[in-house]
Amino acid sequence: MIEFRNASKSYDDGTLAVSDLNLIAKSHEITVLVGSSGCGKTTMLRMVNRLVAPTGGQVLIDDVDVADRNAVELRRSIGYVMQNSGLLPHRTTVDNIATVPVLRGTPVKEARKRAMELMEIVGLDPSQARRYPWQLSGGQQQRVGVARGLAADPNILLMDEPFGAVDPIVRADLQRELLRLQAELGKTILFVTHDIAEAIALGDKIVILEKGGKIAQQGAPAEIMAKPVDDFVSTFLGLDESRELHVEGDLVVDPSGRPVGRLA
Amino acid sequence: MSWILDNVSTIVDATWAHLWLALPAIVISFVVAVPVAWVASRFRRSRFTLLLVAGLIYAIPSLPLFIILPLILGTPVRSIVNVIAALGLYGVALMVRYAADALDAVSKDTVLAATAMGYGPMRRFFGVQLPLAGPALLAGLRVVAVSTVSLVPVSALLGVNSLGLLFTDGFQRGIFAEVFAGIAATVAVAVVVDLGLVALGKLLMPWERASLRGARRRTHTEDEQAVAA
Numbered sequence: 252m253i254e255f256r257n258a259s260k261s262y263d264d265g266t267l268a269v270s271d272l273n274l275i276a277k278s279h280e281i282t283v284l285v286g287s288s289g290c291g292k293t294t295m296l297r298m299v300n301r302l303v304a305p306t307g308g309q310v311l312i313d314d315v316d317v318a319d320r321n322a323v324e325l326r327r328s329i330g331y332v333m334q335n336s337g338l339l340p341h342r343t344t345v346d347n348i349a350t351v352p353v354l355r356g357t358p359v360k361e362a363r364k365r366a367m368e369l370m371e372i373v374g375l376d377p378s379q380a381r382r383y384p385w386q387l388s389g390g391q392q393q394r395v396g397v398a399r400g401l402a403a404d405p406n407i408l409l410m411d412e413p414f415g416a417v418d419p420i421v422r423a424d425l426q427r428e429l430l431r432l433q434a435e436l437g438k439t440i441l442f443v444t445h446d447i448a449e450a451i452a453l454g455d456k457i458v459i460l461e462k463g464g465k466i467a468q469q470g471a472p473a474e475i476m477a478k479p480v481d482d483f484v485s486t487f488l489g490l491d492e493s494r495e496l497h498v499e500g501d502l503v504v505d506p507s508g509r510p511v512g513r514l515a
Numbered sequence: 516m517s518w519i520l521d522n523v524s525t526i527v528d529a530t531w532a533h534l535w536l537a538l539p540a541i542v543i544s545f546v547v548a549v550p551v552a553w554v555a556s557r558f559r560r561s562r563f564t565l566l567l568v569a570g571l572i573y574a575i576p577s578l579p580l581f582i583i584l585p586l587i588l589g590t591p592v593r594s595i596v597n598v599i600a601a602l603g604l605y606g607v608a609l610m611v612r613y614a615a616d617a618l619d620a621v622s623k624d625t626v627l628a629a630t631a632m633g634y635g636p637m638r639r640f641f642g643v644q645l646p647l648a649g650p651a652l653l654a655g656l657r658v659v660a661v662s663t664v665s666l667v668p669v670s671a672l673l674g675v676n677s678l679g680l681l682f683t684d685g686f687q688r689g690i691f692a693e694v695f696a697g698i699a700a701t702v703a704v705a706v707v708v709d710l711g712l713v714a715l716g717k718l719l720m721p722w723e724r725a726s727l728r729g730a731r732r733r734t735h736t737e738d739e740q741a742v743a744a
Binding site for chain 1: 624628
């Protein structure tokens with residue numbers, strides 16, 4: 252369980268990225284932080300593995316303040332997947348995946364063997380093992396990123412817009428794979444995105460954020476869709492007037508008559 | 516030409532002596548410049564000062580430096596330690612800027628990713644930042660290497676053996692072939708050292724070779740146009 256207790260982060264120039272955040276991400280669930288850019292969602296994520304130190308309050312993992320833990324050890328115990336995958340460009344696929352286990356002292360040979368298994372789990376062909384990141388497609392790079400995040404078998408996985416840079420078809424594919432993996436592995440996942448559709452597709456719980464890192468609403472996707480608390484949330488969910496849909500023949504159309512979907 | 520044939524062993528000795536002055540100086544340049552550059556790149560405020568000092572050192576005329584250094588180091592003027600130290604100092608002065616730029620150019624995202632994986636500061640520097648700065652470091656080191664090799668002959672004015680002695684001796688005795696041999700051998704040493712560095716780079720940075728091949732494939736047509744032009 253990850254808990255933010257009155258967590259704040261302000262920068263020297265006075266900008267308040269996160270203010271007085273209270274939030275619980277339950278174990279074995281996917282909690283999605285969703286909001287537009289500048290809402291502090293990445294900052295929140297980075298507080299968990301101490302890439303960012305809160306200027307007020309605490310972040311706790313299973314009731315232990317992360318500030319009391321050794322930063323390097325803490326990071327090795329938490330999977331981190333970022334946009335554009337953040338792979339090491341001078342390491343092959345298999346060595347990128349083996350990074351954290353090797354840092355933790357697993358013999359290289361053993362770590363590589365495990366990395367090959369992980370490649371299969373995330374749907375990468377073994378022939379990609381000796382390739383360098385630039386030789387892979389965007390979708391493959393993200394798969395490597397996910398495999399690397401899982402390599403040390405962490406309880407917690409932090410995902411910072413991991414599928415933001417790939418095309419919609421690949422993204423949908425990666426989302427499906429993540430849900431399949433999660434059904435098997437049951438990790439505690441904190442997932443950041445600006446895409447509400449992605450949040451709804453993945454989240455056990457969705458946290459909608461306003462500017463300055465304030466929570467506008469949180470809950471299960473169905474709860475939020477059924478009862479948005481205010482206009483900000485409705486607009487964010489796309490439930491404002493411009494999305495009052497009706498059916499014309501087989502098609503679902505918006506108020507201006509543009510097709511937005513098909514009735515099953 | 517007969518002078519060259521008669522004095523092959525002198526030229527070979529001078530070439531070895533030349534290499535033994537240049538190579539340690541090149542190694543020193545790299546080993547000293549990288550930590551200095553790390554400080555310049557890590558602590559932004561120190562950057563201006565460090566690069567300024569490096570620039571000033573490079574501006575010291577070489578002959579006076581060869582004479583002043585023994586006073587500081589306590590070595591005899593003709594000691595090769597003196598020569599290597601002077602060459603190394605110039606090398607460091609030149610290399611610091613290349614190295615600082617090379618370290619600055621490493622992607623911040625990649626460094627952040629490495630930190631997030633749980634790299635400690637030392638391991639991150641040697642395992643991520645240094646190798647990724649590698650291609651730019653190598654480019655700088657090649658300039659330093661060639662510049663060092665061509666600076667060695669100045670030490671001949673102190674009487675230290677190198678290919679430079681062929682210049683001074685050839686001029687004094689009016690043997691044109693000797694001067695020519697000195698120049699040709701110096702150029703040859705510079706080329707060999709440069710090729711050696713390129714080969715070392717390929718060995719140490721296999722990912723770079725792969726990505727250059729890919730870049731070449733991608734820009735194949737542009738390359739052809741460039742060649743045609």
